[in-house]
Amino acid sequence: MSKNLTKRQAGVFLYIYDYIQENHYPPTVREIADSFGISSTNGVVEHLKALARKGFIEKDSFKSRAIRPLVPRELAVTVLEGGTITIPPTAPAATRTRRHGTRNYAQMEKPARQLRVLGNIACGTPIFAEENFDNALDIDPSIFSHGAEDCYALRVRGTSMIGDGIMPGDIVVVRPQQTAEDGELIAAMLDGSATVKRYTKRKGVVQLLPSNPDMEPIVVRPEDNVDFKILGSIRGVLRFYQ
Numbered sequence: 001m002s003k004n005l006t007k008r009q010a011g012v013f014l015y016i017y018d019y020i021q022e023n024h025y026p027p028t029v030r031e032i033a034d035s036f037g038i039s040s041t042n043g044v045v046e047h048l049k050a051l052a053r054k055g056f057i058e059k060d061s062f063k064s065r066a067i068r069p070l071v072p073r074e075l076a077v078t079v080l081e082g083g084t085i086t087i088p089p090t091a092p093a094a095t096r097t098r099r100h101g102t103r104n105y106a107q108m109e110k111p112a113r114q115l116r117v118l119g120n121i122a123c124g125t126p127i128f129a130e131e132n133f134d135n136a137l138d139i140d141p142s143i144f145s146h147g148a149e150d151c152y153a154l155r156v157r158g159t160s161m162i163g164d165g166i167m168p169g170d171i172v173v174v175r176p177q178q179t180a181e182d183g184e185l186i187a188a189m190l191d192g193s194a195t196v197k198r199y200t201k202r203k204g205v206v207q208l209l210p211s212n213p214d215m216e217p218i219v220v221r222p223e224d225n226v227d228f229k230i231l232g233s234i235r236g237v238l239r240f241y242q
Contacts, residue, residue: 005054010076012036012047013056017073024114024136026067065150115139115173117153121187121194123166124158124215137171137238144235145175151235152176154187154194161185161196163211170239172196174232187231190218196234 005013015035019027027035033044048067051057056075060066114136141151156170164185166172172187180186180199187196188208197208197218206228208218220228 005051005056005076007080008036009047009050009054009056010080012044013051013069013076014073014080016057016067017069017076020069026065028065115141115151115153117155117171119154120157121154121172121196122158123156123161123168123196123210139238141173144173150176153238156196160210160212160215163213164198166196166237167239170237172234173236173238175235176232178230180230180233185234187234189227189229189231190220191227194231199230 012032015032016027019031029041029044029048032047033039033041036044038044048057048059052059056069056071058068058070116136137153144151151173153171153173156166156168156172159168174187182200184199185196186199187194188199195208195218197210200207200209204222206220208220210217220226
């Protein structure tokens with residue numbers, strides 16, 4: 001059965017494949033759109049539907065990073081070079097056939113998800129956030145957030161949250177969100193600096209509370225004209241022993 005792609009579909013497939021090889025997790029629809037200069041994500045969705053229909057990818061429509069390539073990269077390259085391809089409908093899931101032979105492609109099983117470590121955050125006086133990719137841990141981020149895969153990690157500096165068991169050198173897992181419940185443990189940004197504290201708000205006044213009795217709360221009043229935003233909820237703490 002012939003499964004011809006358009007050149008744009010082949011390009012999208014190559015982008016997805018190469019993105020996974022580099023980052024160890026798939027791109028979002030928005031990232032694909034930005035890469036190809038497609039103004040609407042609907043256009044990308046149509047390309048993904050075509051790739052899925054033709055047997056090149058598998059996608060979970062309920063998750064943002066759940067695109068799984070099913071065939072070798074070389075098939076899309078063949079299309080871009082002006083060739084044609086054939087994928088027998090009876091081929092096993094981990095094997096796809098092209099004109100010049102058969103290649104086992106078990107290595108393209110769903111890529112392992114990793115927890116990205118993006119830098120440092122203070123448990124004490126706020127420090128400038130280092131939101132650059134540092135490394136990744138072979139841990140599925142979804143275990144910290146009931147299936148959500150957007151969690152990331154930050155290394156802790158300071159001792160203001162030792163009462164909550166968060167020690168210097170620990171890694172906190174952050175689920176991105178812009179609001180918080182009263183008493184929730186959060187990562188927050190204050191005038192470009194980041195910190196971990198417990199959040200409360202009374203009559204428009206925000207307090208970021210430490211759990212170290214030797215430290216004072218950080219108070220944010222509307223009239224202070226402070227650039228304050230919530231980065232996310234702290235969903236877990238990781239600690240490594242020497």
